[in-house]
Amino acid sequence: MKFVGLNRFLLGCILGWLLFGPAAAPGAETDEKGPSQQDTMLMFVGEDLDVLSIASRRKESAWQAPAVAEVVTRDEIHQRGIHTLSRALDMLPGFYMAEKESGTQPYLRGIRDSVLFLYDAVPMNADMRKSTHPLDNNLSMASVKRIEIVRGPGSVLWGPDAFAGIVNVVPLTGKDLDGAEAGLLYGEPGGQVYGYGNLGYDGGVWDAFLSVSGRRGEEDDTRINLLRFFGDGVPPPVPPEERLGEAYAGTARYLEVSGNVSFRDWFTLSGRYADYKRPYAITRAEEDLTWQESRSEPMSYLKMEGKKALDATSALQFMGYYSRLDAEYEIIDLAFTPRESTFYGEAVYDRSFLAGRGLFTGGASYRNRKVRDAPVWGSYLPDFLGDDNTVFLPTLVAVDYKDRLGSAFGQYTHKIGDFDLIFGLRYDNHSSYKDHVSYSAGSVWSPSPRWAVKLLLGNAYRTPFSRQLLEGSPIFLQPSGGGKPDLERIRTLSAQANWKPSKRWDLSICGFFSQLDNHINQDPYAGLSLPNEQDIKGVELEGRFAPLDNLEFSANLTLLHNDGPDEKYVYVAYYKVDPEGNLVPVYDTATYPYDIGADTLFNFTATWRPVDRITTFLRVRYFSSRMLIYPRAEGDGFETVRSSSGAWLVDLVATVKDIWRPGLDLELAVRNLTDNEYDTPGAYTTITGAPVSATAMLRMRW
Numbered sequence: 001m002k003f004v005g006l007n008r009f010l011l012g013c014i015l016g017w018l019l020f021g022p023a024a025a026p027g028a029e030t031d032e033k034g035p036s037q038q039d040t041m042l043m044f045v046g047e048d049l050d051v052l053s054i055a056s057r058r059k060e061s062a063w064q065a066p067a068v069a070e071v072v073t074r075d076e077i078h079q080r081g082i083h084t085l086s087r088a089l090d091m092l093p094g095f096y097m098a099e100k101e102s103g104t105q106p107y108l109r110g111i112r113d114s115v116l117f118l119y120d121a122v123p124m125n126a127d128m129r130k131s132t133h134p135l136d137n138n139l140s141m142a143s144v145k146r147i148e149i150v151r152g153p154g155s156v157l158w159g160p161d162a163f164a165g166i167v168n169v170v171p172l173t174g175k176d177l178d179g180a181e182a183g184l185l186y187g188e189p190g191g192q193v194y195g196y197g198n199l200g201y202d203g204g205v206w207d208a209f210l211s212v213s214g215r216r217g218e219e220d221d222t223r224i225n226l227l228r229f230f231g232d233g234v235p236p237p238v239p240p241e242e243r244l245g246e247a248y249a250g251t252a253r254y255l256e257v258s259g260n261v262s263f264r265d266w267f268t269l270s271g272r273y274a275d276y277k278r279p280y281a282i283t284r285a286e287e288d289l290t291w292q293e294s295r296s297e298p299m300s301y302l303k304m305e306g307k308k309a310l311d312a313t314s315a316l317q318f319m320g321y322y323s324r325l326d327a328e329y330e331i332i333d334l335a336f337t338p339r340e341s342t343f344y345g346e347a348v349y350d351r352s353f354l355a356g357r358g359l360f361t362g363g364a365s366y367r368n369r370k371v372r373d374a375p376v377w378g379s380y381l382p383d384f385l386g387d388d389n390t391v392f393l394p395t396l397v398a399v400d401y402k403d404r405l406g407s408a409f410g411q412y413t414h415k416i417g418d419f420d421l422i423f424g425l426r427y428d429n430h431s432s433y434k435d436h437v438s439y440s441a442g443s444v445w446s447p448s449p450r451w452a453v454k455l456l457l458g459n460a461y462r463t464p465f466s467r468q469l470l471e472g473s474p475i476f477l478q479p480s481g482g483g484k485p486d487l488e489r490i491r492t493l494s495a496q497a498n499w500k501p502s503k504r505w506d507l508s509i510c511g512f513f514s515q516l517d518n519h520i521n522q523d524p525y526a527g528l529s530l531p532n533e534q535d536i537k538g539v540e541l542e543g544r545f546a547p548l549d550n551l552e553f554s555a556n557l558t559l560l561h562n563d564g565p566d567e568k569y570v571y572v573a574y575y576k577v578d579p580e581g582n583l584v585p586v587y588d589t590a591t592y593p594y595d596i597g598a599d600t601l602f603n604f605t606a607t608w609r610p611v612d613r614i615t616t617f618l619r620v621r622y623f624s625s626r627m628l629i630y631p632r633a634e635g636d637g638f639e640t641v642r643s644s645s646g647a648w649l650v651d652l653v654a655t656v657k658d659i660w661r662p663g664l665d666l667e668l669a670v671r672n673l674t675d676n677e678y679d680t681p682g683a684y685t686t687i688t689g690a691p692v693s694a695t696a697m698l699r700m701r702w
Contacts, residue, residue, distance in 0.1 A: 003187055006216040007554065009492075013570075023477070026610065031250050034541070048060050050070075050144075051074060052065060052148035052149075052164050052168075053170075054118070054148050054150055054157075055067035055154075056157070056169045056178040056411065056413065057350075058359075060143075063452055064452050066413065066454070066456065067150045067151075067454075068455065068494050068496050068510055068512075068540075069148070069149065070151075071146055071147065071149070071152050072088050072134075074144065074145055074146060075148050075233070077147075078665075078699075079655060081605060081617065081696075082141055083434065084141065085117075085134060085139050085167070086104040086106070088147055089147075089167065091134075092149060092556065093556040093559050093601070094108055094109050094165075095601075096108075096598045096601055097129075097135065098597060098626075098681070099680050099694075100682060101282055101683055102683070103135065103138075103278065103295070103452070104133065104135040106135060107166050109151065109165070109512065109514060109538055110599070113130045114163040114164035114490075116164065117133060117134055117169075118158075118167065118169065119139075119169045119301075120260075120272070120303065121168060121403050122272075122303055122334045124238055124299065125161060126297075127371055128325075129338070129374070132279070132325070132327075134144040134299075137194075137215050138256075138278075138279075140254075140256045141197060142198060142213045143172050143211035143256075144169055144172070144194075145170045145172045147169055147170070147331070147337045148168040148170060149165065149168075150167075151512075151540075152492050153165075153490055153491075153492050154458075155424065155426060155460035156411060156438050157361070157424065159367075159405070160436075160460075160463050161461075162459045162460055163488075163490055164460075164514070168384075172198065172209055172268070173207055173209050174202045174208045175207050175262075176200065176209070176455070177200030177209060178202040178207075180197070180198065180702040181197065181198040181670055181700065181702070182699070182700050183641070183697055183699040184696065185696070185697040186697075187694060187695035188468075188693065188694055189691060189693060190217040190218035191217050192220070193216050193217060194214070195213065196214075198210070203265065206261070206263045208259070209259055209260050209261075210259040210506070211257070211258050211259065211416075213255075214254060214582050215254040216252070217251065219249075219252045219280070219547070220277060221249070222249060222290060223247075224292050224613065225245065225246060225247065225290055225540075226244060226245050226284075226289045226291040227247060227332070228368040229243075229291075229332045229333060230332060231333070233334060234393075236390055236393075237384070237389065237392070238333075239390065240387040244455065247277040249280055249292050251280065252276070252278040253276060253277055256273070258271065258273070258274075266306055267306045267307075268305050269302075270424070272299075272701070273298070273300040275296070276295075276297065279292055281540075282682075282684065283320050283684060283685050284684045285701065286382075289385055291385075292329075292330070293330060293332075295327070295328075297303075297327045298326045300324050301321050302321035303319065304319075304320050305504045306318050306319075313351055313353075314349070314350060314351040314352070314665050315349075315350045315351075316347065316349055317350070318345070318346070319346050320340070320343075320344060320346070321342075323338040324336075324339075324342075325339065325694055326339055326475070329658070331381075337369070337373060338375060339371070339372040340370070340372070343368045344368045346363055347364060349362060349363060357416075358413070359412070359413045360693055361410065361411045361412075363410070364406075365404075365407045365409075366405070366408075368405075369403050369405075369579050371399065371401050373399070373400065374399040374400075375394055375398065376396070376398075376399050377394060379396075380394075380571060381393045382684060383430070383574075388618040401432065402431075402432075403430060403431055404431040404432075408426070409425070409426035410424065410426075411423070411425075412424070418445055419443050421442075422442045422444070423440070423441050424437075424438075424439065424458075425437065425439050425440075426438040428461070430484070433463060433487055434486050436461050436489075439458065439459060440456070440457070441458070442455050442456035450498075450499060452498040453498070454494070454496040454497075454498075456496075457493050459491045460490050460492075461487040461488065461489055461490075462489075462683035463487060464485050464487065488516070488520060489518055490517075491515045492512055493512065493514075494511070495511050495512070496510035497509050502509075504545065505543070505548070506544050507543050508539070509537070509539070510540040510541075510542075511537075511539050515533070515534075515535055515536075516534040519533060528569070529568060530568045530570065532568070532594075533565065534564035536596070537562075538558060538559075538561065540558050541556060542557075543555055548633075550610065551606075552608075553604070553605070554604075554605050554606075555604045556601075556603050559599065560596055560597075560599040561599065562596050566591040566592055566593055566594070567591065568589060569589060570588075570589055571587065571588060591625060597626065598623040598626055599624055601622070602622040602623075603619065603622075605620075612657075614655070614656050615655045616652075616654040617651075617655075618652055619651040619652075619653075620625075621648070621650075622649075624646040625646045627643055628642045628644055628682075634661045642686065644679045644680050644686055645678055645679060646678075648674055649673075649674060650672070650674045651669070651671040651672070652670050653667065654667070658669070663700055663702065664699070664700050666695075666697070667695075667698075668694075669694065669696075669697075670692070670694045672690055672691060672692050672693060674688070677689070
């Protein structure tokens, strides 16, 4: 199967748009023929609905979208004092945000690093490091209009890595903010200082938006005693007597610039640049050595998209972007700078049939991705840091590779009475991985505006870690004979019932069953696991009750369970010297249980508005205990598996509007009130959870 080059693809899309020119928006026939299916999706008991665009690649209500979907609005972001994406997701069913030294690690439905994160439909994940996530202060909430969430596979419309779910951060536009807005925050501990400025303009036929934000503060005050080890990067390492000292992790800094310009609904140019450097401390299991690491991951993209209504029932869209990640990672006194760049283009065709009862979305896309100097560790770092090692350095390989991906996809929805039937199919042609077909099928039954019952089946694929592309050694788990590596696969069946008997309250229950095949994990202890399989089942309960117009309660509960073989790792136990003086690795294996994260998650929230100008928000959160695995820990008192305790946490947020003048708001927040000494699994040992923190923020609108 051949695919045209990216330049030809984008040029063809642009020329097609220019040739046809603007026309009336599709859907005009609904005035004479009654409401179309899409119109029906946007109607629900006469009230405004949360709208998302990632379930079907068109705007529709989360209530009736063919997915287990949810939307976090800008009002909720402000009322709940949400300043990071992890905090927004952690309040939703199915999501567990694990605290790590280097930042938050996401779990969705018991699978870690399994979410495709998008910003304005542009991926923010990275191939070279699967733990690159925009969950903390490296993504500002200042420019965010809403957050769209889908729980369940989404590869049919979004390609590989839309594995256990999709999160799309939708930015503001000039249509949303015609004026200016600025904010300033101060928080403790760490002397956190954060500020932003938004500027928007709505000129009728065109609009523009620009946002700039920055942050600075100390995020890790752990004492460090291992200051030098790698030296100039050539064996031997720094002598033991020169390695130790005393220091503390430095100050973290963040910068973000984003914006967009649109001409009617026809053409949009948008972009984002985000840079940060976050130092943090790592302690090995024996807890006698602590060293500093840091991440700097400047990410940027430039996107161009256009829309063209061909007639009253069909439309053509094109989108192309270039994205880049220029990272710098530091471990003790070693620094390495991997790079990743992506060209992407797609064309999507929409058409409605049979007076709007049938809707088809189909398209083709092409992606060219290049990775340079991706770090792949061939050794377990803590083994080398002891005083007894004066000869060897850990094995670190810099990987260069590129992958071209051509895809064709389509999804059809047909309305029969109270049922919407959905079927989707996608073919992915990889240059580096095996080709795959993704599918989705399901139905949405709405016997009345108060009910929506969904039955959904789908699969998805996840591209390999960088080290899976290396061949010729058991350490990299690829056969020496070559061949394309297979992709990790998931199949998920979800059944959800939504009931909203009145505006005062609503209930939702969702059960799901997922099967993981060819599951491969990357672990700091033993590198890359052998392919495995797991069955994960769970229940997600969610409810809302508003006894008064100014008082609302909500709660959700997630219960998870998994079955399957233990994870098995092949790793280098030690090196020996052969008669010719060469280092020869000696391999060993380690097994331990699958890491599901926390298997019980609970959230309770209350929002109270005693007067129009004041909003108070209470959140009570619980997550159950988690396992921390020590397959290679040494010394007295160490066990293979430890269990970190569960925790109950309480947050309080109060917002006062128009405090001194119209448009000036004050937000006060206190978090982790009840438990600031709980333990949670880190990279090599348990770490203390987030402490009690307090922030004060002023926002001003003009």
